[in-house]
Amino acid sequence: xxxxxxxxxxxxxxxxxxxxxxxxxxxxxxxxxxxxxxxxxxxxxxxxxxxxxxxxxxxxxxxxxxxxxxxxxxxxxxxxxxxxxxxxxxxxxxxxxxxxxxxxxxxxxxxxxxxxxxxxxxxxxxxxxxxxxxxxxxxxxxxxxxxxxxxxxxxxxxxxxxxxxxxxxxxxxxxxxxxxxxxxxxxxxxxxxxxxxxxxxxxxxxxxxxxxxxxxxxxxxxxxxxxxxxxxxxxxxxxxxxxxxxxxxxxxxxxxxxxxxxxxxxxxxxxxxxxxxxxxxxxxxxxxxxxxxxxxxxxxxxxxxxxxxxxxxxxxxxxxxxxxxxxxxxxxxxxxxxxxxxxxxxxxxxxxxxxxxxxxxxxxxxxxxxxxxxxxxxxxxxxxxxxxxxxxxxxxxxxxxxxxxxxxxxxxxxxxxxxxxxxxxxxxxxxxxxxxxxxxxxxxxxxxxxxxxxxxxxxxxxxxxxxxxxxxxxxxxxxxxxxxxxxxxxxxxxxxxxxxxxxxxxxxxxxxxxxxxxxxxxxxxxxxxxxxxxxxx
Amino acid sequence: xxxxxxxxxxxxxxxxxxxxxxxxxxxxxxxxxxxxxxxxxxxxxxxxxxxxxxxxxxxxxxxxxxxxxxxxxxxxxxxxxxxxxxxxxxxxxxxxxxxxxxxxxxxxxxxxxxxxxxxxxxxxxxxxxxxxxxxxxxxxxxxxxxxxxxxxxxxxxxxxxxxxxxxxxxxxxxxxxxxxxxxxxxxxxxxxxxxxxxxxxxxxxxxxxxxxxxxxxxxxxxxxxxxxxxxxxxxxxxxxxxxxxxxxxxxxxxxxxxxxxxxxxxxxxxxxxxxxxxxxxxxxxxxxxxxxxxxxxxxxxxxxxxxxxxxxxxxxxxxxxxxxxxx
Numbered sequence: 001x002x003x004x005x006x007x008x009x010x011x012x013x014x015x016x017x018x019x020x021x022x023x024x025x026x027x028x029x030x031x032x033x034x035x036x037x038x039x040x041x042x043x044x045x046x047x048x049x050x051x052x053x054x055x056x057x058x059x060x061x062x063x064x065x066x067x068x069x070x071x072x073x074x075x076x077x078x079x080x081x082x083x084x085x086x087x088x089x090x091x092x093x094x095x096x097x098x099x100x101x102x103x104x105x106x107x108x109x110x111x112x113x114x115x116x117x118x119x120x121x122x123x124x125x126x127x128x129x130x131x132x133x134x135x136x137x138x139x140x141x142x143x144x145x146x147x148x149x150x151x152x153x154x155x156x157x158x159x160x161x162x163x164x165x166x167x168x169x170x171x172x173x174x175x176x177x178x179x180x181x182x183x184x185x186x187x188x189x190x191x192x193x194x195x196x197x198x199x200x201x202x203x204x205x206x207x208x209x210x211x212x213x214x215x216x217x218x219x220x221x222x223x224x225x226x227x228x229x230x231x232x233x234x235x236x237x238x239x240x241x242x243x244x245x246x247x248x249x250x251x252x253x254x255x256x257x258x259x260x261x262x263x264x265x266x267x268x269x270x271x272x273x274x275x276x277x278x279x280x281x282x283x284x285x286x287x288x289x290x291x292x293x294x295x296x297x298x299x300x301x302x303x304x305x306x307x308x309x310x311x312x313x314x315x316x317x318x319x320x321x322x323x324x325x326x327x328x329x330x331x332x333x334x335x336x337x338x339x340x341x342x343x344x345x346x347x348x349x350x351x352x353x354x355x356x357x358x359x360x361x362x363x364x365x366x367x368x369x370x371x372x373x374x375x376x377x378x379x380x381x382x383x384x385x386x387x388x389x390x391x392x393x394x395x396x397x398x399x400x401x402x403x404x405x406x407x408x409x410x411x412x413x414x415x416x417x418x419x420x421x422x423x424x425x426x427x428x429x430x431x432x433x434x435x436x437x438x439x440x441x442x443x444x445x446x447x448x449x450x451x452x453x454x455x456x457x458x459x460x461x462x463x464x465x466x467x468x469x470x471x472x473x474x475x476x477x478x479x480x481x482x483x484x485x486x487x488x489x490x491x492x493x494x495x496x497x498x499x500x501x502x503x504x505x506x507x508x509x510x511x512x513x514x515x516x517x518x519x520x521x522x523x524x525x526x527x528x529x530x531x532x533x534x535x536x537x
Numbered sequence: 538x539x540x541x542x543x544x545x546x547x548x549x550x551x552x553x554x555x556x557x558x559x560x561x562x563x564x565x566x567x568x569x570x571x572x573x574x575x576x577x578x579x580x581x582x583x584x585x586x587x588x589x590x591x592x593x594x595x596x597x598x599x600x601x602x603x604x605x606x607x608x609x610x611x612x613x614x615x616x617x618x619x620x621x622x623x624x625x626x627x628x629x630x631x632x633x634x635x636x637x638x639x640x641x642x643x644x645x646x647x648x649x650x651x652x653x654x655x656x657x658x659x660x661x662x663x664x665x666x667x668x669x670x671x672x673x674x675x676x677x678x679x680x681x682x683x684x685x686x687x688x689x690x691x692x693x694x695x696x697x698x699x700x701x702x703x704x705x706x707x708x709x710x711x712x713x714x715x716x717x718x719x720x721x722x723x724x725x726x727x728x729x730x731x732x733x734x735x736x737x738x739x740x741x742x743x744x745x746x747x748x749x750x751x752x753x754x755x756x757x758x759x760x761x762x763x764x765x766x767x768x769x770x771x772x773x774x775x776x777x778x779x780x781x782x783x784x785x786x787x788x789x790x791x792x793x794x795x796x797x798x799x800x801x802x803x804x805x806x807x808x809x810x811x812x813x814x815x816x817x818x819x820x821x822x823x824x825x826x827x828x829x830x831x832x833x834x835x836x837x838x839x840x841x842x843x844x845x846x847x848x849x850x851x852x853x854x855x856x857x858x859x860x861x862x863x864x
Contacts, residue, residue: 008826040825047818048836051811058807058855065801069856093802215797265539265647267704275710295710296795307797460797468799472786479782483775483820512823514768 006039006112011511037104038111046105053101057092060084064091106203113196120189127170131179131491138491138506140520144533149501151178151494158492158503158527165523167490179493184486188511191481198474205471209464211240214247216459221314221331222452225253228302228459246461248302253280255290257311257453261383270340270381277308277455293457303461310456312336312343315363315389316449319349322442327352333454334363335409340379341365346411347391350400352444358394358411363387363451384433389448391429392421393439419443486513490520492527503533542645543705549638550660550698556631557667557691563624564683570618571681571759621680625671628687632667635694639664645705652721653712654861655852659697662725662848663690669729677769681760682736689732712861716791724784728844730777731816735841737770738834745831767830771823774837778816785809796858804857808847815840 005012036042061069070090074081088095135141155178159169167182216233218226226232228250260274275294281301282288291299298305314331321327327349334345342364349357366381367388377390396416400406418424419440426440436447487510495502505524509516528535639660643651652661670686673679708717745763761769788809789799800806819840822833852859 010824010826010829012826040821041827044818044821044825044828047814047821051814051818054807054811054814057802058804058851061856062802065803066856262707265706267539268706271706272710273707274713296714298794298797305797307795309797458797462798465793465799469790472789476779476782476786479779483779512771514772 005116006043007035008040034111037108043105043108043112046101046108050098050101050105053098054092056089057098060089060092062090062092064093102203106200109196110200113193113200116189117193117197120186120193123189124186128168128181128183128489131172131181131493135491135493135504135506138508140517140524141504141506142521142524143502143504143536144524144528144531145536146497146500146502147531147533148499149494149503149531149533151176151496151501154178154494154501154503154527154531155180155492157530158523161523161527161530162490162492176496177493179491181489181491183489185488185510187481188485188487189482191478191483191485193478193482194474195478195482198471198478201471201474202468205464205467209467210462212242212246213239213460213462213464214242215461217456218459219333219454219456220252220254221333221454222254222257224331225251226457226459227251228304233459246303248283248304250281250283250302252282252301252306252457254278254455255280257455259311259383259453261381270383272382275308275311277311277457293455304459305461307458307460308455309458310336312341312454312456313363313365313387313451314454315345315361315387315451317347317389318447318449319347319352319357319444320447321349321352321354321357321444323353324444325353327357327444329449331450331452331454332361333409334361338379339382341382342379346409348398348400348408348411350398355395355443356398356400357439357443358396358398358413358416359391359446360394360411360413361389361391363389365451384451387433387448387451389429389431391431391446393419393424393429393443393446395419395443483512486515486519487511488513488516488519490523492523503527503531539645539647539705542641546638546641546645547698549634549641550694553631553634553638554691554694554698556627556634557687557694560624560627560631561684561687561691563620563627564680564687567618567620567624568681568684570620573758621683624683624687625674625680628667628683629671631687632664632671635660635664635667642705647705647707649708650718650722652725653708653717654703655701656697656703658721658725658848659693659701661722662728663694663697665725666690666729666732669726670733673733673773679733679737679769682733682740685736685739686733711795714791714794716787716794720784720787720791723780723787727777727780727784728848730773730780731837731841731844734770734774734777735838737766737773738837741766741770741834742831742838745834763830767834770834770837774816774819774840778813778820781809781813781816785813801858803859804851804855805847805859808843808851812840812843812847815843 061073063070073090084090088097092098132138155171159171159180159182162169162180162182165184167184168186169180169182172179172181214237216228216236218233220226228247230236230244230247254277256278258274258276258278259272262268262271262273265271277293278290279293279299280288280290281299283302291301293299293306293308295308298307300306312334313336314333316331317328318326319328328347328351332345332347334343336343342362345361345363347357347359347361349359362377364377364379365383365387366379366385368378368380377388394411394413394416399412399415420426421428424440429437429439429446431437431446431448433448433451436445438445489508489510491504491506493504495504505520505527507516507520524535639651642657642660643649646653646657650661651657666686667690670679670683740760741763744760744766747758748763760766788806792801792803792806793799815836819833819836822828822836851857
């Protein structure tokens, strides 16, 4: 029916394969290959292949979504890791095989959409086709009894009726026969084409626009600030086309982090129910503004969005060395280990005398009552109800001057001497808020000054967002119209018979149209009523 | 107060389970009667181009239109034994209990929507499946899939209530968003439509096989013919597909608000994508020569299996950001 459709489309005319296949030359092969690629069957096959190819990425951790999972996998299955990594399974969605499937699919899609768009633009300018000679073979065929009506008058009424129902109409006459042919539902094909084009739009937007974005992470303790410059981040992932000039150098100070915990519902006692980061932002050359960031409520500033993705405690520790000088005094970010914020952290004091000090610590916002859990310390509530810090203390060369990059979250105890802790003569230190505890051997003292909160911010700049949203809306709109607007042709014909005129009605579905019969019946009913005729049943 | 609501909710849910189980028994009796073979009626309905047989027949009353009884019987549309009526009535009663239980659960959790953990998803999604099943009766007589629907819901609601139960708790900050209401609700709605579509597709396969074995003029049963089942399944799956598309989009918008990116190939996102692609394939199959009929029916069934996989296995065993099962 539609020459623009792939040859194996259900509505395309069935072409029997030629018995003698002509020998194909180079161009012929190309044309053959192109036809194969743009056929429905290939599109279907590629779709199913795409679904299957997406599965491995859900079974195996992905570098993009779960980099730590990938490292873990490598440590536990080193051999399997090698094989899978060669196959790019840890980067499934950017792998050569996954990319080639969706790229082929999109080539096939474009190869299908372009001729159909051309055909549709033409169809939009073309009047409905001629009325078939025999309507009784078509869907919903109905006719009226014979009456003394003028063919022209009756058909004109039908045309008006059809026009009111949104049909495009055209009058025909051949001999004594008068008829109107009508077509509606052009929006169906429009929707279909919009849907497919918008898919291409998303692919192009993500492919090109993604390169201009960047993401950065920064942990900020209460009272501290982050600045949107490269050096201001803990980690930073630029897109391919990113330049440092893209950064708007605003600053954001974390004034206060508030967490609210459930107190009334006993089944959920202590569960966090709200996190709010009160911040003061300042754009270059602008007045400072007080704003807030919450989970699910990012803050838009300087072409970026600031997301609140984590929080915890950064105990403020002051270390005095053997001479009584303050060698260290600042908040230290401790990494949360469980939902009650039992946290682990490392304190490095290179300026302590006579020897450098290193400490591995556990922080418990609410330490479990020792009468209830004598074996082990842990936190039973995430809020600061009974904050406790335990420390194991080492002395020796921390190796900070060796020029080898070190994580601020880990301490390598090899080469160090434990002076307080499980392996030393003195037990580990235990501090409550405000406590000062002496180190053994006159090495100095440690004070837990306060326990401020930290917030983990993600800063994203993604220029594709608005475009992807716009294309998504087109996709949904195209889908709705492309699937649910019926495209149909309807005819009303006046046939001269003995004693007067008879009117005939019939329709033809173009694509899925379960409501066609009803539509023709409804038309016949209305038209015959208007003319005062009876329908033959 | 919370405990009163929780207990009332559970009583309602367990009662609903019992009533659904009875409905399942009634529907199963009905189904076995329908499938009892009988001779084909001589008055075959001539099929015209584009015609869908007897959509206009009132499903609840086959004798309403003279001449439509034989037509309806040939397609299984109007056939309904006493068991079918009993099954439908029980389903309505069970559903009212089910919905009350779901609403009470929402009240118990502090007036929030009752779909924030695995137990509550199950509660709401199964209520929607039955709700859609009942609502569709006004469009088509679908009582012949009653056994499937009630059986499915008894199984899932039972497992959900017994194995996935968690206390009624307030929403964690990550779920405090209007998108929770929209995204999860529409996903459940999509599941309901795709589930019913899959039921019809499965039945279509059975009928197609039966017809092929019987040959022309063979035995029929009181179920719609394969082609009619396919048409109905297609329409339900289309609605389900549109809802699923919306679910993925709403999810992407929410993901941007909550996690800072609209798409990140999280395991749940991956499976939602797979489901979307399978049903896109299904719709293309319907328009591809040689793929209409049984092949596309298989795709619909595989697609719905992926939905169930996404809801159960991915929720419980896969690592990802959608870790809200509460287990």
